[in-house]
Amino acid sequence: MDREGALENRKGVAVGNVRTYGSAGRDTRGHGGRALRGLLAGSVIAGSVVIGGGALVAAAPAGAASSASGICTPALAPTAAQNASTTGVTAKSVTVGNVSIVTGPVPGLFEGAPIGVKAYFAMINAQGGVNGRKLMVDSKDDAFSGQQNMTETQEAISNDFGLVGSFSLFDGYGCAALASNTAVPDVSVTLDAGTNALPNDFSAQPLSGQETLGPVQYYKKHYPKDTTVGAIVSDVASAKTQMAQQFAGLKSLGYKIAYIDDVNPLQSDFTTDVINMKNKGVNAVDLTGIDWQDAAIFVQNANTQNWHPGLIFSGGPVYADQFISHAGGPAATNGIQIGQVYALYLGEDAKKVPAVKQFDTYVKKVNPSWVPDLYTLFGWASAEMFVQALKAAGPNPTRGAVMAQLKKVTSFNANGLFGGSDPAAKTLTPCFVMAGIKNGKFVRELPTSGGFDCNAKLYNASRVTG
Numbered sequence: 001m002d003r004e005g006a007l008e009n010r011k012g013v014a015v016g017n018v019r020t021y022g023s024a025g026r027d028t029r030g031h032g033g034r035a036l037r038g039l040l041a042g043s044v045i046a047g048s049v050v051i052g053g054g055a056l057v058a059a060a061p062a063g064a065a066s067s068a069s070g071i072c073t074p075a076l077a078p079t080a081a082q083n084a085s086t087t088g089v090t091a092k093s094v095t096v097g098n099v100s101i102v103t104g105p106v107p108g109l110f111e112g113a114p115i116g117v118k119a120y121f122a123m124i125n126a127q128g129g130v131n132g133r134k135l136m137v138d139s140k141d142d143a144f145s146g147q148q149n150m151t152e153t154q155e156a157i158s159n160d161f162g163l164v165g166s167f168s169l170f171d172g173y174g175c176a177a178l179a180s181n182t183a184v185p186d187v188s189v190t191l192d193a194g195t196n197a198l199p200n201d202f203s204a205q206p207l208s209g210q211e212t213l214g215p216v217q218y219y220k221k222h223y224p225k226d227t228t229v230g231a232i233v234s235d236v237a238s239a240k241t242q243m244a245q246q247f248a249g250l251k252s253l254g255y256k257i258a259y260i261d262d263v264n265p266l267q268s269d270f271t272t273d274v275i276n277m278k279n280k281g282v283n284a285v286d287l288t289g290i291d292w293q294d295a296a297i298f299v300q301n302a303n304t305q306n307w308h309p310g311l312i313f314s315g316g317p318v319y320a321d322q323f324i325s326h327a328g329g330p331a332a333t334n335g336i337q338i339g340q341v342y343a344l345y346l347g348e349d350a351k352k353v354p355a356v357k358q359f360d361t362y363v364k365k366v367n368p369s370w371v372p373d374l375y376t377l378f379g380w381a382s383a384e385m386f387v388q389a390l391k392a393a394g395p396n397p398t399r400g401a402v403m404a405q406l407k408k409v410t411s412f413n414a415n416g417l418f419g420g421s422d423p424a425a426k427t428l429t430p431c432f433v434m435a436g437i438k439n440g441k442f443v444r445e446l447p448t449s450g451g452f453d454c455n456a457k458l459y460n461a462s463r464v465t466g
Contacts, residue, residue, distance in 0.1 A: 072175035083400025088161030097156025104144030116379020165379035209462025215339020230282035233289035330440030352450030
């Protein structure tokens with residue numbers, strides 16, 4: 001449905017930057033994978049990782065409840081016995097749990113999350129571990145089931161030291177178990193607001209409701225005439241909510257939203273959208289609200305119609321290993337802009353950001369066939385934060401001692417892989433990276449020397465619901 005310029009008809013408008021992320025995974029998972037990626041394309045906004053009204057969970061099997069439906073319970077203060085617990089610790093090892101979606105309707109959907117944890121632990125173990133102890137991962141698969149996530153989260157609490165690097169659309173189902181034992185550290189990127197609010201949840205990308213306007217400011221400077229925006233958005237509440245936030249951020253800097261079409265995640269042709277955008281005078285196309293597969297189709301359709309808007313940009317979904325080839329190669333994709341809050345972790349930043357080389361190297365060591373995606377990065381970063389706290393807790397770590405150290409982590413950027421956050425306060429920095437496609441490759445544009453630009457404004461998106 002074309003809602004040309006009708007952004008105000010949505011329930012709530014405000015914020016954003018171009019920081020929405022979908023999977024950078026493979027194109028081999030059929031229509032089910034396309035549908036879920038359509039949901040995810042607007043679901044993980046770097047800097048907030050917000051799910052609009054639990055809409056992603058609405059795609060779950062019949063009978064599954066939304067993780068935002070209030071199933072969590074108030075957090076309880078830890079007892080002395082809970083703080084003193086050394087569950088999962090032996091003289092030679094520390095074992096943590098990871099509960100992620102690995103199988104189900106889309107096999108391998110978030111398999112990258114435990115792979116990322118295992119990769120970071122492999123690097124630390126190669127250095128001798130932590131205080132002589134090897135780090136182990138008890139990897140659990142909730143198989144796209146909220147009930148299974150609940151069960152496995154409780155199992156991890158009972159058997160493992162804590163949870164590290166979990167990633168699931170159903171993580172809210174484990175919230176009550178974590179709330180009942182807040183001595184158990186959960187160092188994971190969560191999609192659930194209830195879990196995010198727990199005192200024992202520490203995320204490298206907390207749900208802060210803040211968005212950096214850095215990429216939008218960059219576009220305004222380098223593409224000053226291209227301010228009439230058209231977009232296609234996956235027709236699910238989560239994507240539409242977060243794109244409403246981004247559109248409001250664009251409007252705050254003088255952009256006009258001239259065309260929006262909410263599309264079926266399985267749509268396979270966007271020629272009508274291309275023609276409509278051209279007729280509406282669109283000269284800036286926002287591809288943030290769809291997955292990389294749909295973005296590739298749109299770019300192909302635009303080239304077939306010989307339409308070349310001055311600016312095509314994405315907040316991250318097109319930063320995927322197969323996007324350029326699927327979109328028509330260099331001739332079709334050169335000049336597309338990407339603004340994100342992560343280093344170019346697929347390898348382009350390996351010479352400028354040492355952590356990228358470490359990340360890619362150890363991912364290949366633990367799983368040679370795996371192409372790193374955003375969820376792999378989340379797992380790696382979560383493992384790094386946990387190890388930082390575990391080391392600081394000393395040679396005889398207890399859950400309470402590690403929790404005390406996690407509360408001191410007020411600045412974290414995964415050694416340069418992330419723009420940065422304050423996990424203890426659950427806030428973010430405005431830092432971002434700009435990249436573009438040049439000669440068929442992803443190329444860093446700002447800052448050119450590496451690192452992040454942290455001079456942008458933050459925009460408060462916390463009140464936006466869609």
